[in-house]
Amino acid sequence: MMSVDTKWTFDEKYVKEYSQRRGEPEWLTEERLLAVRLAEKLELPKPEKTNIKTWNFTSFKHDVTGDYGELKREELPEEVRVLLDRASEGENILVLRDGKLVYRSISERLKEQGVLFVDIETAAKEHGDLLKQYFMSHAVDVDENKLTAHHVALMNGGVFVYVPKNVEMEEPLQTIYWQEDPEAAIFNHVTVVAEDNSQVTYLENYVSFSEQDAVANIISEVYAKPGANISYGGVDHFEKGMTTSVIRRGYAEKDATIKWALGQMNEGNTLSDNTTILKGDGANADAKAVSVGRGKQSQNFLTHIVHHGKHTDGQILTHAVMKDEASSIFNGVSKIEKGATKSNGEQTERVLMLSERARGDANPILLIDEDDVTAGHAASVGQIDPMQMFYLMSRGISEKEAERLIIHGFLAPVVDQLPLQAVRERLTEVIERKVQ
Amino acid sequence: MATPTLKIENLHVEVEGTEIIKDFNLEIKGGEIHAIMGPNGTGKSTLASAIMGHPKYTVTQGKVLLDGENILDMDVDERAKAGLFLGMQYPSEISGVTNSDFLRSAINTKRGEGNEISLMKFIRKMDEKMEQLEMDPSFAQRYLNEGFSGGEKKRNEILQLLMLEPKFAILDEIDSGLDIDALKVVANGVNSMRNPEFGCLIITHYQRLLNYITPDQVHVIMQGRIVKSGGAELAERLENEGYDWIKEELGIENEKVGEQEQEA
Numbered sequence: 207m208m209s210v211d212t213k214w215t216f217d218e219k220y221v222k223e224y225s226q227r228r229g230e231p232e233w234l235t236e237e238r239l240l241a242v243r244l245a246e247k248l249e250l251p252k253p254e255k256t257n258i259k260t261w262n263f264t265s266f267k268h269d270v271t272g273d274y275g276e277l278k279r280e281e282l283p284e285e286v287r288v289l290l291d292r293a294s295e296g297e298n299i300l301v302l303r304d305g306k307l308v309y310r311s312i313s314e315r316l317k318e319q320g321v322l323f324v325d326i327e328t329a330a331k332e333h334g335d336l337l338k339q340y341f342m343s344h345a346v347d348v349d350e351n352k353l354t355a356h357h358v359a360l361m362n363g364g365v366f367v368y369v370p371k372n373v374e375m376e377e378p379l380q381t382i383y384w385q386e387d388p389e390a391a392i393f394n395h396v397t398v399v400a401e402d403n404s405q406v407t408y409l410e411n412y413v414s415f416s417e418q419d420a421v422a423n424i425i426s427e428v429y430a431k432p433g434a435n436i437s438y439g440g441v442d443h444f445e446k447g448m449t450t451s452v453i454r455r456g457y458a459e460k461d462a463t464i465k466w467a468l469g470q471m472n473e474g475n476t477l478s479d480n481t482t483i484l485k486g487d488g489a490n491a492d493a494k495a496v497s498v499g500r501g502k503q504s505q506n507f508l509t510h511i512v513h514h515g516k517h518t519d520g521q522i523l524t525h526a527v528m529k530d531e532a533s534s535i536f537n538g539v540s541k542i543e544k545g546a547t548k549s550n551g552e553q554t555e556r557v558l559m560l561s562e563r564a565r566g567d568a569n570p571i572l573l574i575d576e577d578d579v580t581a582g583h584a585a586s587v588g589q590i591d592p593m594q595m596f597y598l599m600s601r602g603i604s605e606k607e608a609e610r611l612i613i614h615g616f617l618a619p620v621v622d623q624l625p626l627q628a629v630r631e632r633l634t635e636v637i638e639r640k641v642q
Numbered sequence: 643m644a645t646p647t648l649k650i651e652n653l654h655v656e657v658e659g660t661e662i663i664k665d666f667n668l669e670i671k672g673g674e675i676h677a678i679m680g681p682n683g684t685g686k687s688t689l690a691s692a693i694m695g696h697p698k699y700t701v702t703q704g705k706v707l708l709d710g711e712n713i714l715d716m717d718v719d720e721r722a723k724a725g726l727f728l729g730m731q732y733p734s735e736i737s738g739v740t741n742s743d744f745l746r747s748a749i750n751t752k753r754g755e756g757n758e759i760s761l762m763k764f765i766r767k768m769d770e771k772m773e774q775l776e777m778d779p780s781f782a783q784r785y786l787n788e789g790f791s792g793g794e795k796k797r798n799e800i801l802q803l804l805m806l807e808p809k810f811a812i813l814d815e816i817d818s819g820l821d822i823d824a825l826k827v828v829a830n831g832v833n834s835m836r837n838p839e840f841g842c843l844i845i846t847h848y849q850r851l852l853n854y855i856t857p858d859q860v861h862v863i864m865q866g867r868i869v870k871s872g873g874a875e876l877a878e879r880l881e882n883e884g885y886d887w888i889k890e891e892l893g894i895e896n897e898k899v900g901e902q903e904q905e906a
Contacts, residue, residue: 592697597734600694601748601802602722611747615738615785 214264218242221359224269228327231334237341241348241358251351251451253477255535255567256506261475262449263353266391266421268360270304277301277308286384289411291628296377298323304390305363305383313377321406322368323379326395329366337366340397345427345455345483353451353477357393357423364395367408369434371401378407378439378625385444388416392448396426400434400462407625409439411632414448417473422450430462432486439624441469441633442476446501450476460486460515467623469633470497470507471640481510484518484549494523496620498640499532499564509553510539513546513579522553525616527641528564539571540581547578557587558616560641606642613641645672645838646709646725646809653704655685655692655866662688662899664866666704670810673838677852677877678845680863681885683898686845687731689863690814694728695721708810723752725809729799729816736786741798742768744786745805752806771804774834776827792819800831811835812843817851829854849881862888864897 221242225235250258279293286301298316300323301309307325316323322333329337342348348358365381383394392412400406412422422444430436436456444450450472456464464482482491491511499505511520522538540551555568570583590612598608614621617637624630648670655663662685670676680686692699693706695718705712713721736744745768750758759767768782775797787795796816803811813832817825832842832855844855852860852874860876861868862885870876870888880888889897 591734594734594736596694596696596718597730598736598744599718600722600728600730601744601806602719602751603748604719604751605717607747607751608719611739611744612736615736618738 214245216242216268216360228330230330231338233338234330234334234341237348238359238361241355244349245352245355245359248349248352248355251353251477253506253508253535254537254569256477256504258475258477258506262419263356263421263423263451265419267387267389268362268391268393270387270390275308276310279309279311282309283384285413285415286382289382289413289628289632290380291626298377298379299381300325300365301382301384302363302365303384303386305392305394315377316375319373319375320370321373321375322366324366326361326364326366326397333366333368336368337397340399340427340429342427345429345457346425346453353423354425354453357395357425360391360393360423361395362391362393364397367398367406369400369404369406372403374405375407378409380626381408381410383410383412385414385416385420385448388418388447389420391420392422392424394422394424398426398428398436398438400430400436402431403433404431405435407437407439409625409629410441411629412440412442412444414444417446419447419449422448422452424450424452426454428454428456428464430456430458430464432460432462434459435463437465437467437625439467439629441471441624441629441636443471443636444474446473446503448472448474450474450478452476453479454481455479456482456491458482458484458486458489458491461488462486463490463492465492465623466494467620468495469620469624469636470495470505471633471636472505473501473503475503476505478505478507479510480508481512482520483512483514484520485514487515488517489515490519492521494620494623496524496617497526497534498637499526499528499534499566500530500640502531503533505532505534506537507534508537508539510541511551513540513542513549513551516545516547516549518546518549520549520551522555523619524555524568525558525619526556526566527558527560527613527616528566529560529641531561531563533565535567535569537569537571538583539573540583541573542576542579542581544575546576549576549579551579551581553583555585556616558613559587559589610638610641613637646841647671647707648810648841649705649707650693651705651707653689653692653706654702655688656700656702657688657698661702662866663692664899666867668861668868670841670843672809672841673836674858675836675842675844675855676859676861677857678843678861678863679847679849679877679880681897682847684863685866685899686863687814690728690812690845693812694718694726719751722808727803727806727808727811729803729811729813731815731818733787733795733799735788735790737788739786740783741786742782745802748802748806768805771801774804775801775831777801793821793824796820796828797824800828803835804831807835807840809839810841810843812845814845815847816844817846817848825851826854849877852877864889864894866899869894
């Protein structure tokens with residue numbers, strides 16, 4: 207293993223200067239200062255069954271300076287352009303390179319509807335008071351652990367989405383976060399707020415092209431107000447050297463719905479937390495994720511739904527393919543709190559093993575403190591069914607193609623959920639490359 | 643095109659160390675439909691699966707020649723590409739793969755790169771064959787066999803047969819679990835394939851399918867080999883009189899395979 211520089215060279219002075227250089231409001235500078243102080247004291251998180259102590263969380267280049275300016279669509283690298291559908295009037299796209307906004311295509315309709323869809327740097331400057339209400343509030347706390355503190359101290363990119371009351375966005379909001387400098391840290395912060403009875407689809411792509419060591423420390427906080435409906439799609443595909451910590455948390459109020467569809471295709475070590483808090487009565491969460499582990503990567507995925515409100519419904523579906531010597535832990539947790547009567551929590555975790563040396567643990571966990579609820583879980587770890595292979599091959603399909611079809615079919619429940627054709631196709635390609 | 647032939651010579655098949663098929667011989671030519679009948683446990687399904695290359699079955703001796711080429715030397719997919727089709731008794735369910743994508747993939751594999759069927763042509767053909775089999779058009783977009791009833795699965799097997807147009811089809815108990823209407827539809831499907839370039843081996847427990855598909859030859863299998871052959875009238879006699887008269891005629895006490903040794 208490469209030597210890991212465990213020195214943490216970021217102090218209050220550095221953080222203050224960085225914040226001021228970005229023209230951030232005072233409250234954000236203060237948050238960062240608090241965070242940098244906390245970072246020293248707090249411990250790394252302790253994910254169930256994965257040892258992350260040797261992972262690189264500190265060796266990276268934080269501030270990749272240089273003003274790139276805006277790029278034209280055709281100036282975006284090929285690997286980024288393939289994620290975009292053909293240009294259309296309704297499209298809403300933000301592309302960030304190493305945290306900086308470099309491409310923007312926003313529809314007239316979005317502006318008319320009063321929807322905010324801006325990079326986090328602009329949001330802090332121009333919509334600071336609004337951002338302040340949600341930034342690191344109900345969904346994630348700065349002092350959860352060392353990594354949440356690191357994140358706030360050094361946040362260097364991200365997006366703020368604000369959908370006013372009763373606005374129903376038809377076209378998805380698409381973001382692409384791409385690492386260009388091979389050592390650049392991606393400390394990306396996404397805040398999505400959907401006011402009462404509004405509806406929005408947000409889709410993000412994370413990409414990097416270098417195998418050099420770097421760190422991605424990502425937090426998304428997603429707030430669905432009463433009756434709001436948020437679909438959140440994500441496709442992560444960082445290269446091997448990137449150590450990733452990604453927290454995606456949702457907070458759903460009365461009768462609100464948050465749906466996740468995550469394609470977790472990172473090539474490096476990854477710690478992922480996807481939690482939805484069903485705060486209000488009648489709130490719903492649907493958390494779907496697929497991943498493919500290969501090489502020697504180690505990953506830990508927590509999918510967590512917490513039921514507070516009555517009549518809440520939480521669905522967890524995780525499908526994963528493991529090959530080579532990769533190791534992944536899939537913890538699904540349905541937590542039903544006392545008083546969350548008539549709630550329903552269900553989960554399914556399925557892992558397909560393509561190698562005997564790979565490790566895949568599926569752990570469905572039901573934590574129920576209320577009697578008047580329904581809950582269920584299913585988990586399996588297994589190999590490709592030889593009967594399915596025989597069936598497909600008996601129709602002339604080659605062994606390789608049969609395996610490909612079965613794996614695609616296995617991951618389809620999530621891939622099919624993603625809203626944009628280009629992203630679905632790209633994810634399919636990534637899956638293909640990872641499993642072949 | 644020359645008339646295709648499928649020739650099974652001195653075939654022996656084992657399952658987990660027990661010999662199930664013993665010195666099995668049969669020749670089918672294009673244009674012919676043969677039926678293999680026999681009580682349960684006599685090796686009918688083993689024969690079908692082994693010829694296709696099912697991983698559970700081991701061929702210990704013999705050949706299966708398709709137009710002179712021994713298909714037992716081939717992988718399962720190569721056997722299919724050579725022109726063999728097996729309509730299965732228990733088709734697998736494949737989640738996430740639509741019927742239509744699967745079939746197009748199978749057709750194109752057979753046709754080879756650069757010679758793929760056009761999407762329009764494919765859709766038209768699939769629509770036509772589904773209508774012929776009285777299948778709801780929605781089945782094209784459903785995942786392969788997933789959640790299909792027994793009868794729907796059987797229809798889907800015949801749909802694949804009609805779409806893939808093999809030289810030889812082995813239909814393994816394609817009639818089981820079908821009501822009379824479905825049976826007629828399936829039989830019509832098979833009959834529509836009848837031509838000098840297509841041969842078929844129907845494996846069945848009951849004679850009723852043969853009321854709708856008239857076989858050229860009927861073979862009775864016991865103890866893993868053919869013990870009696872005849873024309874369509876043989877099937878009728880079996881329906882009326884059962885199998886006991888054959889056992890008596892041939893002095894067979896136990897028609898099942900892999901049991902008589904232990905009992906002796």
